[in-house]
Amino acid sequence: MARKGLLLILSSPSGAGKSTLTRMLMAWDATMRFSVSATTRAPRPGEADGREYFFRSRAEFETMVRDGQMLEHAEVFGNFYGTPRGPVEANMKDGCDTVFDIDWQGGQQIRNSALGRDVVSIFVLPPSIAELDRRLRTRAQDSDEVIAGRMAKSRDEISHWAEYDYVLVNRDLDATFEQLKTILQSERMRRDRQPGLSDFVRTLNKEFEAR
Ligand SMILES: Nc1ncnc2c1ncn2[C@@H]1O[C@H](COP(=O)(O)OP(=O)(O)OP(=O)(O)O)[C@@H](O)[C@H]1O
């Protein structure tokens, strides 16, 4: 049986560090594929179309939804975000794992979809609300108004933590990344144990028979 790709979903309140952790994971594991979302929000300085996001107009986004091209989509902080279905299905077919940086609404939709059995979901919490605010400010990518809006929504996002398989408190970045790698390695072992071990146990049984 061909190996199935895992769907590793990372969610958190804005600024807790999931994009940073996702980038670290992509740099660490060359086989991991990043699900590039489509969004109607404007690009930040340094963001490129097709790399961080597919930047689309509202009309283009609505067409993608209407044509069934989205695996999930949601309104987040006044903009639309969605996961294009095609690349995720291609990754699964190739037996490659995919990492998603999406909010709780998207996490819920993918978990409840036909692909839900292959989901491993991780919620990232900030060490404190003051630190969350500090991280959004020091990232220096959003206006004060946008930051205030994101902080106001963070309580609601955090209220979904218990829906996730794993919860990480991102205090020290390197320590959190170690935990993330441990989760991935364990989940890969669980997925791979059947095909590999069946052959090995058959060999052990032959040894029993030869005694
Ligand atoms: N453990 C940490 N300690 C200190 N700073 C951190 C830590 N983790 C991430 N950061 C910093 O916090 C800021 C926000 O991180 P990041 O952009 O990854 O958050 P996010 O959860 O992806 O936010 P969004 O949902 O808005 O995309 C960045 O400047 C990042 O470098």
Ligand SMILES: Nc1nc2c(ncn2[C@@H]2O[C@H](COP(=O)(O)O)[C@@H](O)[C@H]2O)c(=O)[nH]1
């Ligand atoms: N439901 C989805 N949420 C998504 C997707 N892509 C990103 N996001 C989430 O939106 C917020 C804001 O992101 P930002 O890049 O503007 O800071 C954050 O929580 C992302 O995780 C998606 O495809 N679907």
